[in-house]
Amino acid sequence: MSDAVKICAIVPVYRHENTSRNVVKSLASLSIPVILVDDGNTPEGHHVLFEIAKEFANVELVTHKCNLGKGAAMRSGMDAAVAAGFTHALQVDADGQHDMDSIPFFVNEAKEHPEELICGYPKYDESVPKAREQGRKITNFWVAIETVSLKIPDAMCGFRLYPLATSWPVMKRLCNKRMGFDIEMIVKLSWAGVRMRFFPVKVHYPKDGFSNFRMFHDNVAISITHTMLCIGMVFRLPLILGRKLRRCL
Template structure:
């Protein structure tokens, strides 16, 4: 497998446990380079990569001693990617939910449409907790309104290929989007910035605890956090609603065949 000179695969990880090694090993089968960002983990799962780096060709490990949050880690990764000359990065969860075998397809779509944000649209299986599925519907509906139904995929699903330049500009434009609010806020703000969404269906697996699955989601706290996020976005949406309407019409025309499909896979 040859390393890509333009697209880098990024795994943020916080106390992922033993499943981390399995995820990294699987991801390296499908894409290189792979960058692993350790976000203040205390479980020591990443030490295996640091002790014998020669056994992990194509892998580079970045370690933060403090927990920054997923969004702050993504901002860090985007800065490092730009410094290294990469134009795009694919964010993939390290907890086993995102399928590594779909990485080449997502990267290929990005290469065909480099101006777009390639967004995974999740296909949930019977293992998905109903409470998680029910809770995300409000965020799905609100982001559709905040983009006037312009074609965003599920805003809470984080397997996406981002153009590095626009992603960095979004981070410069807001002091938020640094923790759990990262995925939906960045999706909306990239849309507002004129980055077209390109959707691709991706199966999702919720790994049970007996297989090493972990979750740092707190239902009440994180849903309250999401409500505050959408209050902020709606307040920002009002003064730009006419420009958002123009973008939505343009992207829908492209989706209908005027400029290439926005929905693939």
């Protein structure tokens, strides 16, 4: 097990300031430093996040003046994590949908396998909106084609522990600043040859919960992302197949 692993959490926040406190509280109770990214929230929202950063130790608040998107928020968060000398960053959504009890297991996996991406895949309960579940299945089908592999059971889960040495160079070159970010990131990490481990994470959609996901806009953006990634795959096919062959030998 590696002791050189230094883990922080990155929590991108847009219109989820009210659920952020419990997320930060759970992370603080595990002594995990937090980078909270205010992605252009209202002045009231910013004030809530500012107070959270004051209340808990080891919370850094990174602020975007206007809303730039989840991908841009994760990029700013990773930039801050690298600058602060962390080796790994746990991405957690601010809406409190992810089961925080999974964190110690993910942290342990990162310590055991510091070069690998430790990735959640969602175990939904009955609260999941059916349209979101279907959308994920379509995305996962395309991701199998884009990576020429069946090894990625879910490409949209926002609960991941990134090894920064390999993830930051990929992140800096991403095109997607908004919701296609999780998909583009995992496909490009796969193209870069980063190994991945997947574990279930319970996901619950509370009745009064709020989603930023815009059914039409975000699905169109995700379709454009898949088109780009399919074209990218065609150009990389010899490289991808060559790597697969070497791993088999």
